[in-house]
Amino acid sequence: MTAKIIDGKSVSQEIxxxxxxxxxxxxxxxxxxxxxxxxxxxxxxxxxxxxxxxxKACESLGFxxxxxxxxxxxxxxxxxxxxxxxxxxxxxHGILVQMPLPxxxxxxxxxxxxxxxxxxxxxxxxxxxxxxxxxxWDEIVEKRLLLPCTPYGxxxxxxxxxxxxxxxRAVVVGRSNLGGKPTAGLLLSKNATVTMAHSKTExxxxxxxxxxxxxxxxxxxxxxxxxxxxxxxxxxxVGINRTEAGLVGDVDFEAAKEIAGWITPVxxxxxxxxxxxxxxxxxxxATRTTNEKTS
Amino acid sequence: MTAKIIDGKSVSQEIxxxxxxxxxxxxxxxxxxxxxxxxxxxxxxxxxxxxxxxxKACESLGFxxxxxxxxxxxxxxxxxxxxxxxxxxxxxHGILVQMPLPxxxxxxxxxxxxxxxxxxxxxxxxxxxxxxxxxxWDEIVEKRLLLPCTPYGxxxxxxxxxxxxxxxRAVVVGRSNLGGKPTAGLLLSKNATVTMAHSKTExxxxxxxxxxxxxxxxxxxxxxxxxxxxxxxxxxxVGINRTEAGLVGDVDFEAAKEIAGWITPVxxxxxxxxxxxxxxxxxxxATRTTNEKTS
Numbered sequence: 001m002t003a004k005i006i007d008g009k010s011v012s013q014e015i016x017x018x019x020x021x022x023x024x025x026x027x028x029x030x031x032x033x034x035x036x037x038x039x040x041x042x043x044x045x046x047x048x049x050x051x052x053x054x055x056k057a058c059e060s061l062g063f064x065x066x067x068x069x070x071x072x073x074x075x076x077x078x079x080x081x082x083x084x085x086x087x088x089x090x091x092x093h094g095i096l097v098q099m100p101l102p103x104x105x106x107x108x109x110x111x112x113x114x115x116x117x118x119x120x121x122x123x124x125x126x127x128x129x130x131x132x133x134x135x136x137w138d139e140i141v142e143k144r145l146l147l148p149c150t151p152y153g154x155x156x157x158x159x160x161x162x163x164x165x166x167x168x169r170a171v172v173v174g175r176s177n178l179g180g181k182p183t184a185g186l187l188l189s190k191n192a193t194v195t196m197a198h199s200k201t202e203x204x205x206x207x208x209x210x211x212x213x214x215x216x217x218x219x220x221x222x223x224x225x226x227x228x229x230x231x232x233x234x235x236x237x238v239g240i241n242r243t244e245a246g247l248v249g250d251v252d253f254e255a256a257k258e259i260a261g262w263i264t265p266v267x268x269x270x271x272x273x274x275x276x277x278x279x280x281x282x283x284x285x286a287t288r289t290t291n292e293k294t295s
Numbered sequence: 296m297t298a299k300i301i302d303g304k305s306v307s308q309e310i311x312x313x314x315x316x317x318x319x320x321x322x323x324x325x326x327x328x329x330x331x332x333x334x335x336x337x338x339x340x341x342x343x344x345x346x347x348x349x350x351k352a353c354e355s356l357g358f359x360x361x362x363x364x365x366x367x368x369x370x371x372x373x374x375x376x377x378x379x380x381x382x383x384x385x386x387x388h389g390i391l392v393q394m395p396l397p398x399x400x401x402x403x404x405x406x407x408x409x410x411x412x413x414x415x416x417x418x419x420x421x422x423x424x425x426x427x428x429x430x431x432w433d434e435i436v437e438k439r440l441l442l443p444c445t446p447y448g449x450x451x452x453x454x455x456x457x458x459x460x461x462x463x464r465a466v467v468v469g470r471s472n473l474g475g476k477p478t479a480g481l482l483l484s485k486n487a488t489v490t491m492a493h494s495k496t497e498x499x500x501x502x503x504x505x506x507x508x509x510x511x512x513x514x515x516x517x518x519x520x521x522x523x524x525x526x527x528x529x530x531x532x533v534g535i536n537r538t539e540a541g542l543v544g545d546v547d548f549e550a551a552k553e554i555a556g557w558i559t560p561v562x563x564x565x566x567x568x569x570x571x572x573x574x575x576x577x578x579x580x581a582t583r584t585t586n587e588k589t590s
Contacts, residue, residue: 124424125420125421125422125423125424125425125427125428126420126421126424127420127424128420128423128424128427128428129419129420129421129422129423129424129427130420132420132423132424132427132472132476133420133423133472133476166495167495167496167497168497169497169502175483177427177428181427181428184491188470188491188493191493191495193490193491193492193493193495193496193497193502194490194491195488195489195490195491196479196483196488196489196490197488198483198486198488200461200462200486200488201462201488202462202463202464202488207464207488
């Protein structure tokens with residue numbers, strides 16, 4: 001048996017096409033152009049690339065975008081002031097502070113300064129609370145809640161590939177605030193029986209083998225081997241590890257695909273969805289403004 | 296083998312004694328008396344009893360307390376206005392809106408109106424986000440975060456009885472916002488491998504038998520039988536079901552205690568902790584104000 005490959009790149013393109021279509025409609029019907037503001041501190045080369053790629057995506061979808069660059073030694077207060085500026089800017093529906101920030105700046109404080117309605121990374125505690133307290137995926141969709149982009153993308157992939165979630169056992173390895181924790185919450189909202197595993201889990205391989213849906217958000221190349229996978233399981237690999245052999249996921253793809261039922265490649269799997277979901281969040285944030293204006 | 300009985304009543308009294316001692320210190324050193332405001336809408340007899348018991352606890356600890364009673368047909372706006380009044384009242388460090396509210400009032404809206412710093416039920420999405428994003432139990436304690444009272448009480452019981460959490464498998468059955476979900480989050484913060492199970496879980500008994508720590512927050516009398524319990528497990532019963540035979544938990548206590556390692560009775564187990572943890576939260580909220588004033 002060989003697993004079906006989940007093609008994140010192609011689904012990502014679908015989401016972008018859909019967002020582009022909806023954006024044209026939003027412009028025509030409400031005169032609203034979704035706008036995304038980036039705050040980029042320092043000269044981290046990876047951050048530069050991320051912001052560049054996200055800006056390109058904005059352009060291709062017809063979004064307004066603006067980037068505020070600040071030097072590495074900027075004060076925390078100046079960052080907070082820039083967040084406030086965008087909180088008040090009506091052209092801006094989404095604010096993204098590119099992480100990591102220099103060590104002298106408190107990331108929590110900066111995130112909490114963002115207007116939760118413009119928090120398209122869904123990192124603000126208020127937004128974490130909103131999706132956590134939701135009783136179902138339908139409620140999340142109906143309320144147009146902002147969701148962390150990567151877990152959100154994963155949910156879209158499961159849906160597009162018709163992978164059953166309700167009643168199934170899901171195991172999420174890793175518990176970061178952008179990765180594992182929200183993924184567990186979203187899978188629960190779709191009625192999976194969800195296990196959160198991590199570095200302190202005893203006999204991790206056995207726990208992982210319980211999973212019909214196994215999500216790896218660890219940050220260790222090829223950590224998940226064949227022994228961690230139940231035959232036929234859907235394996236979603238969120239890891240993006242730079243190694244001498246190039247980009248490698250948290251899953252040993254070649255071995256895993258012989259036993260899994262579905263699997264995401266790296267690159268071109270879950271990671272490929274992230275920017276599209278950011279665009280989707282920005283579109284959602286823009287429509288929420290519209291509704292408030294017209295109601 | 297017979298399980299050790301976890302005596303919630305006696306631990307609850309310890310917490311109250313400690314809170315009383317700390318409150319006297321707070322009054323003497325900072326001139327601050329912890330204050331708790333109740334908003335009670337309508338004539339639900341159970342709600343009347345809850346508020347009465349909480350008020351008594353305030354009195355016995357030397358807290359200031361005040362109850363705003365409103366008729367069943369009060370408007371949502373009037374409830375919101377009363378929340379605002381207490382948000383601004385410096386004598387009040389905790390605000391508790393007794394649930395359920397009449398159907399014409401949006402509970403989410405009322406909860407979100409509460410100043411998160413005074414939300415001693417820890418129901419505000421901002422507070423849910425704060426404890427969810429915390430990386431460890433130590434971080435939660437250090438930041439003096441407000442936690443939902445019942446799960447918080449459960450964590451205290453586990454600690455007082457020296458029940459190992461880190462690396463152990465915990466299964467939480469039920470996913471309410473006051474019960475199952477925060478319990479899972481707090482157990483995770485103490486490094487348990489946590490599974491969230493619920494009504495859609497397939498083969499629930501087998502899932503529960505994986506648990507070193509089994510938490511039942513279901514609301515169905517004696518639902519958890521012997522077949523759901525791994526020998527030696529700690530069984531925490533959050534259910535409080537009124538039956539013809541009196542108050543009954545979600546666990547079949549008589550049968551379960553023959554196989555469990557530790558077990559909470561109903562009444563006198565987890566439920567007995569709730570009011571004490573509310574007092575603790577109110578005390579914490581009061582000290583946070585003090586620190587802000589003196590810093």
